[in-house]
Amino acid sequence: MYRSAVILSILVFLAISLAAQQPSGNATAQKASPYALIPVEAARAQNPVKSSPDSIARAKKWWNLDCAMCHGASGDGKGDIAKDMKLNVTDFTNANALKDRTDGEIYYIIKNGHNDMPAEGPRIKTEEGWDLVNYVRSLAKGKEAETKQ
Numbered sequence: 001m002y003r004s005a006v007i008l009s010i011l012v013f014l015a016i017s018l019a020a021q022q023p024s025g026n027a028t029a030q031k032a033s034p035y036a037l038i039p040v041e042a043a044r045a046q047n048p049v050k051s052s053p054d055s056i057a058r059a060k061k062w063w064n065l066d067c068a069m070c071h072g073a074s075g076d077g078k079g080d081i082a083k084d085m086k087l088n089v090t091d092f093t094n095a096n097a098l099k100d101r102t103d104g105e106i107y108y109i110i111k112n113g114h115n116d117m118p119a120e121g122p123r124i125k126t127e128e129g130w131d132l133v134n135y136v137r138s139l140a141k142g143k144e145a146e147t148k149q
Contacts, residue, residue, distance in 0.1 A: 038108050045104030049130035051138065059135030062128065075139035095140040106133045 077089035
């Protein structure tokens with residue numbers, strides 16, 4: 001149960017961090033990126049877990065238990081908690097949502113938290129964190145595939 005709460009917190013933070021990047025009337029806010037504090041070596045980290053059906057399936061279990069309540073089952077940002085709390089959660093089915101973000105940046109946020117999001121730290125295994133990165137990336141690809149059909 002504790003693990004679920006921590007992962008939920010991480011994903012909420014990730015969504016809030018990504019939403020903070022949206023343009024605003026404040027020029028200072030536009031210059032400040034929530035990713036600016038991520039160490040360069042972490043941002044450059046390469047995902048050692050190949051995106052595969054197995055990796056996606058492992059992460060989907062986490063997603064359904066801990067992430068879908070805010071991000072929605074499809075990753076569209078319209079989960080029940082997001083609606084209830086009126087959160088502006090990033091739509092990961094939008095291919096542009098993470099196009100400028102490295103896998104290392106996303107992984108760093110999952111593992112270390114950022115701003116209001118607590119760190120998952122050692123509670124999540126390294127491979128599980130990278131699986132979640134693969135899964136989040138797959139959400140936009142899934143929508144692209146549906147659109148082409």
